[in-house]
Amino acid sequence: MRRIGTAVAATLAAAGLSVLLAACETPQQKVANKEDMLSAAGFKFLPANTPQRQAQFARLPPHQFSRTIKNGQVFYVYPDPTVCVCLYVGDQQAYGTYRKNVFEKKLADENAMTANEMAMNDWDWGPWGGWPYGWYY
Numbered sequence: 001m002r003r004i005g006t007a008v009a010a011t012l013a014a015a016g017l018s019v020l021l022a023a024c025e026t027p028q029q030k031v032a033n034k035e036d037m038l039s040a041a042g043f044k045f046l047p048a049n050t051p052q053r054q055a056q057f058a059r060l061p062p063h064q065f066s067r068t069i070k071n072g073q074v075f076y077v078y079p080d081p082t083v084c085v086c087l088y089v090g091d092q093q094a095y096g097t098y099r100k101n102v103f104e105k106k107l108a109d110e111n112a113m114t115a116n117e118m119a120m121n122d123w124d125w126g127p128w129g130g131w132p133y134g135w136y137y
Contacts, residue, residue: 032083037101042094043078046087057087065095 039045048057060066060079068075076095078088090098 035080035083035088037105038078038088038090038098041090041098041101043076043088043090043098045084046089048085048087054085057081057085060087 046053048054057079060077062079062081064078066077066079068077074092076090076092078090080086080088
């Protein structure tokens with residue numbers, strides 16, 4: 001009987017660790033997700049694959065948008081030295097679409113978090129000593 005309980009505890013611990021690790025995002029994953037959103041918004045991918053491009057690329061602040069005007073038109077440049085060593089270049093419309101998509105994603109994430117918090121409304125605090133006086137810190 002004791003062996004079964006230990007096996008169940010080990011399985012639950014492994015499952016919990018897997019969920020925890022899946023929830024953590026590495027910096028590369030965050031950048032890759034941002035790049036996916038940039039591409040979806042209409043930004044163009046330009047690799048820094050020549051010495052001239054690499055020299056210019058090194059002058060830009062990494063992972064930050066820079067605004068530039070060329071031939072009277074506004075462009076936004078996003079350099080990524082971490083994942084692709086490339087530039088993402090987009091016009092005003094692409095940047096606006098990107099910002100809108102970022103806002104909508106944050107809103108959706110907040111709504112999901114709120115839904116998870118509302119799930120606690122059906123929680124039975126009885127076994128835990130009641131609310132709020134059952135917790136002794």
